[in-house]
Amino acid sequence: MVSKILQKMEVLLGFINIPSSGKFELIGNTKLPCSTVLNGYEAKIDRYGRIWSKYLKKRFPIGTKVEITKAENEYHIVPIRAEESSNYEIKQTSDLAYKISFEEKMKAFSQGCYFKSNSIYIFNDDILKITTIKDNSIDLIVTSPPYDVDIKYENYDDNIPYDQYLEFTRKWLRRCYEFSKDDGRLCLNIPLDKNKGGQQSVYADITAIAKEVGWKYHSTIIWNEQNISRRTAWGSWLSASAPFVIAPVEVIVVMYKMIWGKRKKGKSDITRKEFIEWTNGVWNFSGESRNRIGHPAPFPVELPRRCIKLFSFIGDIVLDPFLGSGTTLIACLETNRIGIGVEINKKYCDLAIKRLKEHGITQKKLLESI
Numbered sequence: 001m002v003s004k005i006l007q008k009m010e011v012l013l014g015f016i017n018i019p020s021s022g023k024f025e026l027i028g029n030t031k032l033p034c035s036t037v038l039n040g041y042e043a044k045i046d047r048y049g050r051i052w053s054k055y056l057k058k059r060f061p062i063g064t065k066v067e068i069t070k071a072e073n074e075y076h077i078v079p080i081r082a083e084e085s086s087n088y089e090i091k092q093t094s095d096l097a098y099k100i101s102f103e104e105k106m107k108a109f110s111q112g113c114y115f116k117s118n119s120i121y122i123f124n125d126d127i128l129k130i131t132t133i134k135d136n137s138i139d140l141i142v143t144s145p146p147y148d149v150d151i152k153y154e155n156y157d158d159n160i161p162y163d164q165y166l167e168f169t170r171k172w173l174r175r176c177y178e179f180s181k182d183d184g185r186l187c188l189n190i191p192l193d194k195n196k197g198g199q200q201s202v203y204a205d206i207t208a209i210a211k212e213v214g215w216k217y218h219s220t221i222i223w224n225e226q227n228i229s230r231r232t233a234w235g236s237w238l239s240a241s242a243p244f245v246i247a248p249v250e251v252i253v254v255m256y257k258m259i260w261g262k263r264k265k266g267k268s269d270i271t272r273k274e275f276i277e278w279t280n281g282v283w284n285f286s287g288e289s290r291n292r293i294g295h296p297a298p299f300p301v302e303l304p305r306r307c308i309k310l311f312s313f314i315g316d317i318v319l320d321p322f323l324g325s326g327t328t329l330i331a332c333l334e335t336n337r338i339g340i341g342v343e344i345n346k347k348y349c350d351l352a353i354k355r356l357k358e359h360g361i362t363q364k365k366l367l368e369s370i
């Protein structure tokens with residue numbers, strides 16, 4: 001690990017001049033110039049051993065002490081602290097995001113939304129195209145993306161070739177990485193594997209892609225849905241010829257952008273009992289009924305509720321990029337978080353609004369909604 005204090009030109013132009021004492025550790029005998037990756041972003045090292053990336057441009061205040069490490073062929077930079085003497089105002093940086101007031105924070109989310117109340121915002125949009133959500137603005141992402149198992153969504157094809165599905169996964173994980181604050185977290189509910197359209201190691205593949213995009217791995221929670229009716233076939237009954245094994249569980253992969261520890265103190269609302277129970281990474285609760293909710297693949301409120309209380313503070317900004325029937329926003333409402341949902345289908349956005357009203361978006365909040 002090499003540390004250094006960022007100088008004005010480095011911040012303004014977007015490079016890091018690796019100190020000569022750390023050059024061998026970070027660059028070794030690599031032939032320069034060369035291309036590389038820095039915190040998941042494209043970067044290059046010039047012939048003087050300076051790492052250039054658009055990621056670095058005006059990201060940290062002048063005078064920030066950073067630590068630079070290299071793992072495999074990728075570089076990681078983590079800010080340690082900003083010098084008191086820094087006199088440069090940087091727009092759009094994660095540090096600034098912490099300084100701006102609640103109202104200003106919310107103003108950024110109000111434009112172009114399909115529904116808003118005091119603390120809940122719904123966008124009828126494509127997560128790959130949405131422009132309203134600012135980079136470095138989200139504390140926690142809780143989501144369950146489409147699984148590519150031929151679920152009949154209204155206007156999304158859930159039965160595409162697996163390589164295309166993984167490409168889509170890469171794109172949205174990349175977008176969400178950009179939306180996330182440096183200490184932002186991701187709770188990703190996905191299946192362990194799938195057998196529809198051929199056996200695939202979904203959890204392993206998506207986790208690997210998330211890491212390639214820049215997300216850091218923290219842990220995995222097993223969600224035991226206690227639903228044995230998921231079994232659809234035995235394969236070869238009572239024969240070793242070609243039996244099928246299926247685990248009736250899903251997982252919640254917990255990842256973070258750059259720093260696991262929260263940069264600022266906040267207020268938690270988790271009880272002692274919940275903390276002890278939920279930090280045991282096998283969660284036992286039932287799935288949600290499609291018919292009851294009116295959506296083909298809802299998760300139960302218990303899932304985002306646990307993720308939110310365990311991994312975010314009261315008042316934090318939580319995003320669900322695949323909102324569906326609005327379950328994550330119901331959990332936000334119950335736990336006093338600011339909830340932002342993106343859903344490509346208008347009918348599901350309307351369903352989410354209906355559910356939110358039923359779950360106690362108060363009259364005052366409704367009156368203030370658009």
Ligand SMILES: C[S@@+](CC[C@H](N)C(=O)[O-])C[C@H]1O[C@@H](n2cnc3c(N)ncnc32)[C@H](O)[C@@H]1O
Pocket residue numbers: 125126127128143144145146147153154155156295297298299300321322323324325326327328342343344345348
């Ligand atoms: C597994 S469901 C999410 C269900 C949700 N957790 C709930 O409890 O209702 C995935 C959702 O993603 C939506 N979707 C698919 N592609 C999308 C995209 N590019 N942008 C935003 N939403 C998308 C689908 O319409 C579907 O409602």
